[in-house]
Amino acid sequence: MGQAREAIHEALEAVRVIDVHCHLRPQKPAADSLADVLLYHHVWVELISSGMPQRELGSSGLPQEIADLELPPVERVRRALKYLPNISNTTLGLMLRWLLADLYGVEEVSEANLEWLYVYVRERGGDPRWQEEVLRQRCGIEASISVEHTGDPYSPALALGREGLPINLQDGKRSPSEVLASLDAILGREVRTAGDYQEMLAKLIGGWSTRELRFVGLWPLPNMTPDLANECEATRLLEKARRGEQLSPRELGSFTYYAVTASLDRLREGGPRTIQLIVGAEVLPPHRSLTHWSERFTGALGRLANAYEDFHFNLSSASDLYTQDLGILAKHIPNVSVAGYWWHTFYPYYIRKSLETRLDMVPMNKIVGFFSDAYHAEWCYPKLKLVKQITEDVLVDRVGRGWYSLELALELVERLFHRNAKEIYGL
Numbered sequence: 001m002g003q004a005r006e007a008i009h010e011a012l013e014a015v016r017v018i019d020v021h022c023h024l025r026p027q028k029p030a031a032d033s034l035a036d037v038l039l040y041h042h043v044w045v046e047l048i049s050s051g052m053p054q055r056e057l058g059s060s061g062l063p064q065e066i067a068d069l070e071l072p073p074v075e076r077v078r079r080a081l082k083y084l085p086n087i088s089n090t091t092l093g094l095m096l097r098w099l100l101a102d103l104y105g106v107e108e109v110s111e112a113n114l115e116w117l118y119v120y121v122r123e124r125g126g127d128p129r130w131q132e133e134v135l136r137q138r139c140g141i142e143a144s145i146s147v148e149h150t151g152d153p154y155s156p157a158l159a160l161g162r163e164g165l166p167i168n169l170q171d172g173k174r175s176p177s178e179v180l181a182s183l184d185a186i187l188g189r190e191v192r193t194a195g196d197y198q199e200m201l202a203k204l205i206g207g208w209s210t211r212e213l214r215f216v217g218l219w220p221l222p223n224m225t226p227d228l229a230n231e232c233e234a235t236r237l238l239e240k241a242r243r244g245e246q247l248s249p250r251e252l253g254s255f256t257y258y259a260v261t262a263s264l265d266r267l268r269e270g271g272p273r274t275i276q277l278i279v280g281a282e283v284l285p286p287h288r289s290l291t292h293w294s295e296r297f298t299g300a301l302g303r304l305a306n307a308y309e310d311f312h313f314n315l316s317s318a319s320d321l322y323t324q325d326l327g328i329l330a331k332h333i334p335n336v337s338v339a340g341y342w343w344h345t346f347y348p349y350y351i352r353k354s355l356e357t358r359l360d361m362v363p364m365n366k367i368v369g370f371f372s373d374a375y376h377a378e379w380c381y382p383k384l385k386l387v388k389q390i391t392e393d394v395l396v397d398r399v400g401r402g403w404y405s406l407e408l409a410l411e412l413v414e415r416l417f418h419r420n421a422k423e424i425y426g427l
Contacts (some may be wrong), residue, residue, distance in 0.1 A: 001245055001399075004094055004400065004409070005392070005407050006135040007406060007410065008395050008399070008410065009391055009392055010321070010411055010415040012388045012417075013140075015369060015417045016138050016141075016142040016417070017139060017142060017384065017417045017418060018142060018143050018144075018417070018418055018421035018422055018427060019104055019145065019338060020145050020276070020370075020425055021217070021276060021340065021372070021373055022145065022146050022147075022371065022380070023065070023146060023147060023148050023152050023163070023373070023374065023375040024144055024158065024374065024380075025148055025375075026146055026148060026149065026150060026151050026153040026158055026160065027153070027154050027377075029131045029154070030124070030125040030130050030131035030219075030377050030378070031121060031124050031125045031137045031376040032125055033074070033118065034073065034077050034109070034117055034122070035073035035074070035076045035290070035307065036064070036110060036123040036376050036378075037099065037376065037379070038077050038080065039057070039076060039209055039376075040065075040094070040375060040376070040379055041065050041066075041287070041375075042343075043082075043420050044057075044064070045063070045288070046086075046090060046092055046093075047084070047086070047087065050083055050089035052072065052080060054286065056079050056080075057069055057071060057080065057201065058070055058071060058076075058406060060286075061287070064076070070187070074114070077109065077204045078354060080112060081090070081110065081111065081114070081406065082106075082111060083294055084109070084155065086421075094382075094386075095382035095383065095385075098381070098385055099378055099379065099382045100170070102138070103134065104124075109279045110362070111185070112239050113183070120178070124184060126278070131154070132155075134381060135377050136157075136274070139381055139384050141157075141384075142156050143157050143422075143427050144159070144372075145158075145159045145161045145346040145425060146161070146164045147161050147164075147217060147223050150184055152331035157426065159327065160213055160424075161214050161215040162213055163218070165205075165216065165263050165285035166179065166183055166200075166259070166290055167219075167256055167260050168203075168219075168252070168255075169237065169238075169247060169252055169256075170247065170252055171256050171282070171283070172282040172285075173292075174279070176241035176244075176247060177242075180238070180242060182366070183197070186200050186203060186204050186335075187200040187203060188203075189337045190242075191237075191242060192238055192239065193234075193238065194231035194234040194235045194258070195231075195263075196238075197234065197259070197262065199317075201263055205263075207374075210270055210272060213271065214270060214274065214425045214426060215274040215314070215425060216267060216274075216275055217278065218257050218260060218275060218277045219278055220257075220260055220277065220279060220297075221252055221253055221294075222279055222296075223250070223252065223255040223256075223294040223297070224256040224260070224297055224299045225257055225296050226253055226254075226303050226304075227253070227254050228250075229254045229255075229257035230252075230258065234255055234258045234388050238255075246249070246327065249294075253294075257304070261304070261308075264311060267311075268310070268383075271273060271304050272426075273310060273311050274312050274314060274425055274426065276316075276339070277313050277315050278315075278317075278318070279292075279297060279316075279317050279318070279319070279345065280292055280293060280321075280342070280344070281343050282311070287330045289318075289320040291320075291344050292319065293319045297322075298326070298328070300324040301336075302329055304335075305335055305336050308334070308335075309334075312424060313335060313337070314331065314335045314338070314339050314425075315339065316339045316340050316341070316342045317342060317345065317425060318342050318343035318344040320350050320353070320354075320394065323354050325355060325359045327360075328361065330347060330358070330362045330366050331362050335365065336366075337420070337424055338358055338362060338366065338368070339368035340368060340369070340371035341354055341387070342371075344372070346373075346383070348390055351387060351390045352394060355369070359394070359398075359412075364415050365420055365423070366420065367415070368416070368420050368421045368424065369391060369417050370384060370417055391416065393413060395409040396409075
């Protein structure tokens with residue numbers, strides 16, 4: 001087994017990686033400051049949960065990625081320091097230690113090294129060669145697909161995707177009236193009918209440079225259902241929401257299904273044909289994410305994929321309850337595949353469970369083994385390190401059991417981290 005592990009480890013170290021979903025800033029993927037690294041919102045939420053006051057770092061009570069915090073970055077870090085030991089046991093705590101040790105050569109952040117480390121991180125992030133070192137040399141990432149559009153990509157290695165199509169009439173943070181106000185703002189007048197909604201979509205998507213996009217991302221409600229998902233019903237639901245009446249879960253799910261089909265119909269006119277579909281999380285105010293599951297979702301998605309066979313649906317979930325469901329969809333439906341580990345499944349136990357389930361049932365060309373969801377290049381490193389370690393253990397175990405030959409395990413390394421993503425996303 002020692003030789004098999006060594007060969008698989010070497011293959012994982014050498015493989016070129018495609019990161020199919022991230023939030024890297026196109027013009028500058030690297031962190032600007034130590035706060036960008038230390039207070040990544042996945043870490044921030046654990047600090048809040050462990051006792052740091054919600055508004056300790058800013059009056060909005062929101063993470064720095066989505067709010068302009070009043071405090072200088074170095075002061076944000078200083079205020080967070082005493083809460084960091086509380087998360088030393090978690091996977092985020094582990095990955096933060098890896099990041100600090102392997103990229104910056106420090107074991108921890110303390111008052112003793114804060115000022116020095118703050119300057120060091122800022123200087124490294126300000127050097128264009130640093131982001132290339134992190135992404136290409138430390139991570140071996142050949143290409144990243146970012147959903148951020150803040151400037152021209154600094155490198156051809158950074159491609160673009162889009163997310164945020166308004167397909168739900170309600171979410172964890174916004175009521176139907178608030179959603180309608182956002183639709184009205186896009187269209188420039190009230191969205192009252194299915195025809196108005198379609199016109200709003202045309203205006204929104206028409207403003208995108210769809211020719212350059214590698215995918216469009218959708219976040220449908222888990223209770224999405226084809227029941228009554230037609231123009232007449234969509235108009236009725238828009239009218240009901242505008243009157244301030246409560247919509248049932250079935251009604252909300254029906255509108256989502258209608259909205260997804262309307263979006264795909266619009267994209268058929270010239271947009272990308274790869275749809276990145278992520279489900280399983282609901283964000284409550286101010287920024288507290290929960291898992292969210294419905295028994296109706298996989299049936300609705302299967303029907304959607306059957307109706308739109310000219311699109312490819314690449315799926316990921318924040319809820320472990322979808323692990324088998326999405327695997328079965330990818331097993332049985334040709335234009336469905338699975339990708340990575342998102343949000344509440346990015347922990348060793350769930351990564352291993354997801355990978356094993358997919359290897360058991362999904363054809364090898366339909367599994368994308370990684371995406372970072374990172375906002376700065378530095379966080380790509382520990383996330384990829386964790387996924388590679390677990391992948392190594394899984395493949396070594398299967399070779400040891402005689403389930404896989406070593407040759408098959410090595411082919412899977414290439415497919416999971418590089419070839420499949422390149423083919424599915426047209427890179």
